[in-house]
Amino acid sequence: NAGVTQTPKFQVLKTGQSMTLQCAQDMNHEYMSWYRQDPGMGLRLIHYSVGAGITDQGEVPNGYNVSRSTTEDFPLRLLSAAPSQTSVYFCASSDTLLGNTEAFFGQGTRLTVV
């Protein structure tokens, strides 16, 4: 049981480049989400999904796109990278159908935009 798998672990981008952060979970969880973690701040929600085909914006969605074509996968796309998107990104999942349940996190992606 792999839990939440997030790739890549590290990435350096030039301003204006695009890329996709991958996130997959094998626990059949309905709820998946992407967060960014910046110094001096708590994790902030970028986008989330409550099931396949359903996505919604979080606190800081600008510059990011998501899709949820399957229950397992929830990729995060940076459309045109900016230095302000330098951050550590975490994907998480939980099972909403059982009410309040444990959240599972990926290992994180450290992204630097130069």
Place this chain on the structure above:
Amino acid sequence: KNEVEQSPQNLTAQEGEFITINCSYSVGISALHWLQQHPGGGIVSLFMLSSGKKKHGRLIATINIQEKHSSLHITASHPRDSAVYICAVRSETSGSRLTFGEGTQLTVNP
């Protein structure tokens, strides 16, 4: 004011000491999570609680719903406990969405 406030922000202890990290929140919640993040590593869930107290090994988490306050205690602390400890809440109206505190950096010296 953040919905979730943690204290202290930084904590240094000697091995063997009893440690307490506090979390206060301002909204009605359905659950509170304590998470641990090691340097360069991912985030793991330590506890999820909605009332009372939970214990796992040397870790104890308590919550007082009326006072909107939770504490994480570590007994007989060890250098391997050094990590960032994060409090997160699910509000009554936000479904599965979590709101996070800024974290408490704990360093335990040998």
